[in-house]
Amino acid sequence: MTSESDSLLLVDNLDGVTTLTLNNPAGRNSLSMAMLQALHDQLVGLADDAATRVVVLAASGKVFCAGHDLKEVQGQLGSTPFMLSLFELCSKVMQQIVNLPKPVIARVDGVATAAGCQLVASCDLAVAGETARFATPGVNIGLFCSTPMVALSRNVSPKHAMEMLLTGEMISAARAEQIGLVNRVVADSELDNAVAQLAGTIAGKSGHTLKIGKQAFYRQLEMPLHEAYAFTSQVMATNLEAEDAEEGICAFLAKRPAKWQDR
Structure with missing residues (x-):
């Protein structure tokens, strides 16, 4: 069964696996207020959905998620209430993923940066295509990735987390696997099969x-x-x-x- 809860977020359920697909490739699948709200609403429903045994987070296009929508942020500079509501909603969504009573797998195809990297780190498992790349580049624009740091530092060692946070440099999928940010890296052409196999294996459990x-x-x-x-x-x-x-x-x-x- 396939449905669309919002143009920004596609929802598909097959054999107990519900896939949430970020669907704003023109906006680099950024975590705008609207995207975060769509994710929040879907996660609320999935918590008690008997038809869902495993959740997969995926994305349309060549970018998994570029983090927060900087154009949206720029338009609200000086508005502390907006900034707080944005980061509070983002933090709430990340905690929803951790607290969801079902395993969540990130299917990473393309770039995952800043809050997008945080999204990957918040998932229970992550499978990446070989050309995927990761970064917490806030330091490059004068905005330290403080909230992404929470999830990142709980997935990789302190020194690896600090290196990503302090340099803002992009790391390869292979390096992300080495430091524990993702579970496995496969050929881009095998990504769907690898995620489906992993999700299917888990969905077969109690x-x-x-x-x-x-x-x-x-x-x-x-x-x-x-x-x-x-x-x-x-x-x-x-x-x-x-x-x-x-x-x-x-x-x-x-x-x-x-x-x-x-x-």
Whole structure:
């Protein structure tokens, strides 16, 4: 089933995988207020959408996302309320991705810069075409990429994050894979197949289990080691009370495919 929630954002669902496609190639798929609002609205709906097991973020054209719309920003220079609302909405969308009870995969074809790089870093997984490139170039125009820094610094080591932030230089897809910004790099011609295979593999798991695991992953990251083990021990004990855990164990021992109920 395919639909269009907004001309800026295309929505497609197939076999449990919902693809959100940034659809403003003429504007380099920038995160304007309108684009951010469209993403926000879709993510709200997807949180409880039983037909969606995995979300893919993609983009039309040769640029994945060039960050904020600088023309829009220029037109509002001096308006602190607008700037705060812009960055607050952007931050809210990034947190929606992290908090979404479904895995989110970035399909990166082309350039991802500034808040566009932040968007990639906010996703749970990322697959990039070999010609994709990444940067946090705010320093080049006198605007340090402070909000993109939050997601970036939680995905790569501090020194790699600082190098990107302080130089503003573009890095290749291969380098992005080396430092952990993306999971894998494939030939541009194989990007769709690689993303579909990864999304399909994940979509075949218990939705209930994926929700539990994703939530626990991000919560334990911020905990001291002993608290993380105490927390995840409780998570696993509770997880074992779920119908899907019982089904999965029985299916494994019986050497048959599991039939998930997502509960």
